[in-house]
Amino acid sequence: xxxxxxxxxxxxxxxxxxxxxxxxxxxxxxxxxxxxxxxxxxxxxxxxxxxxxxxxxxxxxxxxxxxxxxxxxxxxxxxxxxxxxxxxxxxxxxxxxxxxxxxxxxxxxxxxxxxxxxxxxxxxxxxxxxxxxxxxxxxxxxxxxxxxxxxxxxxxxxxxxxxxxxxxxxxxxxxxxxxxxxxxxxxxxxxxxxxxxxxxxxxxxxxxxxxxxxxxxxxxxxxxxxxxxxxxxxxxxxxxxxxxxxxxxxxxxxxxxxxxxxxxxxxxxxxxxxxxxxxxxxxxxxxxxxxxxxxxxxxxxxxxxxxxxxxxxxxxxxxxxxxxxxxxxxxxxxxxxxxxxxxx
Amino acid sequence: xxxxxxxxxxxxxxxxxxxxxxxxxxxxxxxxxxxxxxxxxxxxxxxxxxxxxxxxxxxxxxxxxxxxxxxxxxxxxxxxxxxxxxxxxxxxxxxxxxxxxxxxxxxxxxxxxxxxxxxxxxxxxxxxxxxxxxxxxxxxxxxxxxxxxxxxxxxxxxxxxxxxxxxxxxxxxxxxxxxxxxxxxxxxxxxxxxxxxxxxxxxxxxxxxxxxxxxxxxxxxxxxxxxxxxxxxxxxxxxxxxxxxxxxxxxxxxxxxxxxxxxxxxxxxxxxxxxxxxxxxxxxxxxxxxxxxxxxxxxxxxxxxxxxxxxxxxxxxxxxxxxxxxxxxxxxxxxxxxxxxxxx
DNA sequence: GTGAAAGCGCTAACAG
DNA sequence: CTGTTAGCGCTTTCAC
Numbered sequence: 001x002x003x004x005x006x007x008x009x010x011x012x013x014x015x016x017x018x019x020x021x022x023x024x025x026x027x028x029x030x031x032x033x034x035x036x037x038x039x040x041x042x043x044x045x046x047x048x049x050x051x052x053x054x055x056x057x058x059x060x061x062x063x064x065x066x067x068x069x070x071x072x073x074x075x076x077x078x079x080x081x082x083x084x085x086x087x088x089x090x091x092x093x094x095x096x097x098x099x100x101x102x103x104x105x106x107x108x109x110x111x112x113x114x115x116x117x118x119x120x121x122x123x124x125x126x127x128x129x130x131x132x133x134x135x136x137x138x139x140x141x142x143x144x145x146x147x148x149x150x151x152x153x154x155x156x157x158x159x160x161x162x163x164x165x166x167x168x169x170x171x172x173x174x175x176x177x178x179x180x181x182x183x184x185x186x187x188x189x190x191x192x193x194x195x196x197x198x199x200x201x202x203x204x205x206x207x208x209x210x211x212x213x214x215x216x217x218x219x220x221x222x223x224x225x226x227x228x229x230x231x232x233x234x235x236x237x238x239x240x241x242x243x244x245x246x247x248x249x250x251x252x253x254x255x256x257x258x259x260x261x262x263x264x265x266x267x268x269x270x271x272x273x274x275x276x277x278x279x280x281x282x283x284x285x286x287x288x289x290x291x292x293x294x295x296x297x298x299x300x301x302x303x304x305x306x307x308x309x310x311x312x313x314x315x316x317x318x319x320x321x322x323x324x325x326x327x328x329x330x331x332x333x334x335x336x337x338x339x340x341x342x343x344x
Numbered sequence: 345x346x347x348x349x350x351x352x353x354x355x356x357x358x359x360x361x362x363x364x365x366x367x368x369x370x371x372x373x374x375x376x377x378x379x380x381x382x383x384x385x386x387x388x389x390x391x392x393x394x395x396x397x398x399x400x401x402x403x404x405x406x407x408x409x410x411x412x413x414x415x416x417x418x419x420x421x422x423x424x425x426x427x428x429x430x431x432x433x434x435x436x437x438x439x440x441x442x443x444x445x446x447x448x449x450x451x452x453x454x455x456x457x458x459x460x461x462x463x464x465x466x467x468x469x470x471x472x473x474x475x476x477x478x479x480x481x482x483x484x485x486x487x488x489x490x491x492x493x494x495x496x497x498x499x500x501x502x503x504x505x506x507x508x509x510x511x512x513x514x515x516x517x518x519x520x521x522x523x524x525x526x527x528x529x530x531x532x533x534x535x536x537x538x539x540x541x542x543x544x545x546x547x548x549x550x551x552x553x554x555x556x557x558x559x560x561x562x563x564x565x566x567x568x569x570x571x572x573x574x575x576x577x578x579x580x581x582x583x584x585x586x587x588x589x590x591x592x593x594x595x596x597x598x599x600x601x602x603x604x605x606x607x608x609x610x611x612x613x614x615x616x617x618x619x620x621x622x623x624x625x626x627x628x629x630x631x632x633x634x635x636x637x638x639x640x641x642x643x644x645x646x647x648x649x650x651x652x653x654x655x656x657x658x659x660x661x662x663x664x665x666x667x668x669x670x671x672x673x674x675x676x677x678x679x680x681x682x683x684x685x686x687x688x
Numbered sequence: 689g690t691g692a693a694a695g696c697g698c699t700a701a702c703a704g
Numbered sequence: 705c706t707g708t709t710a711g712c713g714c715t716t717t718c719a720c
Contacts, residue, residue, distance in 0.1 A: 015715090050398040051713030052713075054713080055696050095426070110435055113390050113394075280594050348697065348698065363700095369699085373705060398712050398714085
C-alpha cells in the first residue's frame with residue numbers, strides 16, 4: 001500500500017507538495033501538479049484517512065445516533081444523512097442507541113475519539129444526558145428530530161405542536177368528537193408537544209381539552225395493535241384514532257380491520273411521518289408528513305457552518321409540516337358505537 | 345482533550361503501560377493498573393481511535409456497502425451489521441452505492457483508507473468490478489446477499505434456488521398452473537438463481553419449465569404495481585404471482601386490490617424476504633424468509649476469523665430458507681380468468 | 689511555490 | 705512486568 005512518501009519520491013517532490021496537490025490547499029505549479037498526479041495514478045495511491053484525520057482533527061466522518069434503527073423513520077434519517085454526508089466528502093457512522101442511554105454515551109465517546117466532523121443526534125429520551133459530553137469539546141453537533149423545549153444546542157426539529165394541531169383539526173372538521181390519541185413515550189418531548197397541539201385544536205373547537213383522551217405507547221407497530229384492544233374496551237364510542245407515528249397507526253389499522261371494523265367508515269385513523277409504507281397499505285394512511293430529507297439536509301449543513309458547537313450556539317430550526325389526506329379518514333358514523341367485533 | 349501522555353504523566357508510568365492497561369494486551373501489575381485507571385477517570389481520558397487505528401492498522405471499523413439503502417431488506421442488513429459490529433467493538437460505516445458502480449468503488453476506497461477491520465459487500469450487480477480492488481490488500485471482506493455463482497471471495501448468501509423452488513412448489517401444490525414471476529434485475533445473479541429454482545419446480549411437476557413466465561423488475565415497490573398492469577394485459581389467465589422480493593409483492597398486491605381483484609381468492613401472491621411489513625398488510629404476505637440477522641452474524645464473524653481475505657479464501661456459506669405461509673396464497677379459482685377489473 | 693521538520697495519538701518491537 | 709524508541713501517514717508550521 002503506497003503512502004504519500006512513495007508518491008513524493010516518484011514525483012521527485014516533497015510529501016508536503018503531494019499533500020498540497022491532493023487537498024488543493026495552496027496553489028501548486030501546473031507542472032509539479034501533473035507530475036504528482038501521474039505518480040498518484042501510477043502507484044494507485046489512496047490517501048489514508050486516519051493519518052490525515054489524526055493530524056488535521058477532521059476525520060471526514062459524520063456520526064448519527066438514532067434510538068431505534070429498526071424504525072423506518074430513523075432508517076430514513078440514516079438514508080438521507082448518508083446522502084448529505086457524502087456531499088461533504090464524509091462517511092457516515094451510524095449508531096443504534098437502542099433506547100439505552102449508556103449505549104448512547106459510549107457511541108458518542110467513540111465518535112469523539114474518531115475526530116468526527118460532526119454529530120447528528122436523536123436522543124433516546126429527555127432523560128438522556130449524553131449531550132453534556134459535547135458541551136466542551138469543539139465537535140459540532142446538531143440535535144435532530146428529538147429536540148427539547150429549551151435545547152442547549154443547535155437543533156433541527158419538526159413543528160410538533162402544529163403536527164398535533166393539523167391531525168386533530170382534520171378530524172374535528174370531519175365531525176369527529178370522540179378522538180383518541182396513541183402517543184409515543186411521554187418522556188420524549190415531541191410526544192408531549194404533539195399532544196399539546198391536539199389539545200389546542202380541541203380548545204379551538206370549544207371542546208374540553210383536558211379530557212383529551214390518550215394512550216401512552218412506544219412508537220412500535222405492536223403497540224398500535226395493543227392500543228386498539230384498550231380503546232375498544234374503555235372507549236367504544238371512539239370514532240377516530242390519531243397515532244403519533246405511522247408505525248403505530250398501521251398497527252391500529254390492522255387491529256381494527258382484523259375485528260371487522262372498517263376504516264374509515266367506522267373509525268378514522270391518522271398517523272405522523274409519512275413513511276413510504278403509509279401509501280402501501282389499504283386504505284392509504286392519512287398522515288402528517290415529516291420532511292426527513294429536508295431535515296437531514298439542514299442538519300448536515302449546520303454541522304459544516306462551523307458554529308454548531310457547544311451549548312452557546314442554540315440555533316433552532318423548526319420545520320413546518322403538512323397534512324397528507326389519503327383514505328383512512330372520513331366523516332364519523334352518524335349513529336352510535338363501533339359495531340361489535342366481527343371475527344375475520 | 346487529554347491524551348495518553350497526560351494519563352501516563354499523572355499515573356507516573358510510561359505511555360506504553362497506559363496502552364497495555366487499556367488494551368489488556370499483556371498483564372500489568374495490579375497496583376500500576378489501578379493507578380492508571382484512576383488517572384484515566386480523573387482526566388476523563390478518551391482513547392483516540394485514529395491514533396491507534398493508524399498504528400495498529402485496525403480502525404475498529406466495519407464497512408457495509410449496500411446497493412439501495414432505502415430498500416427495507418438492506419435496512420435490515422444495516423441494522424444487524426451494526427449490532428454485530430458493536431459486539432466486536434467496531435463502529436459501522438454504511439455506504440449507499442445507489443446502484444452506481446462508481447460510487448461503489450469510491451466507497452471501498454474510502455473504507456480502505458480508514459484501515460477498516462472488514463468490509464461487508466452487497467454488489468450493485470454482477471458487472472460490479474469493485475471486488476477486484478480487494479484482492480491484494482489484506483483487508484478481510486465478505487460478500488453478503490448478492491453473491492455470484494463462482495465467487496472469488498468469501499460469501500454469505502441465502503439459498504436462492506431453494507427459495508425459488510419453495511415459492512413455486514407451494515403455488516403448484518395449491519393447484520396453480522399459471523404462475524408469473526416478477527424478478528429483480530436479471531444482471532443480479534440471485535435473481536437468475538431464484539428463477540432457476542422456479543423452473544426446477546415446474547419441471548418436477550412435469551410442466552414446461554421453458555415457458556416459465558416472468559417480468560424483469562427492479563426490486564422496487566413501484567415496479568410491483570407496474571407489473572400487474574403488464575400481467576393483466578398479457579396473461580389474464582394468471583392465477584398466481586411470485587415476486588422476488590416483498591416490496592414488489594406488496595406493490596403487486598396493491599395494484600391487484602385496487603382493481604378489485606381479490607387476494608388470494610382470485611390471485612395468489614408470494615414474496616421473498618419477510619420484511620416486517622409483510623405481516624402489516626392485509627392479507628398478510630406468504631413469503632420465503634431471508635435470515636437477515638443470521639446472515640449478518642455469520643458474515644461479521646467470518647470477517648474476524650482472519651482468513652476472509654483476498655481471492656484465495658472462498659468459503660461460501662449458503663443459508664437455507666423457509667417458506668412462511670400466511671394469507672396471500674390459496675387454491676386457484678376453478679373457473680376461468682381474473683374477473684374484469686372493477687373500479688375500487 | 690516548495691521543502692524540512694515536527695508532531696497529531698497511539699502501538700509494536702525491543703531491551704531490560 | 706515496564707520503559708524506551710521508532711514510526712504508522714498525514715498536515716502544518718516555518719523557512720527559503
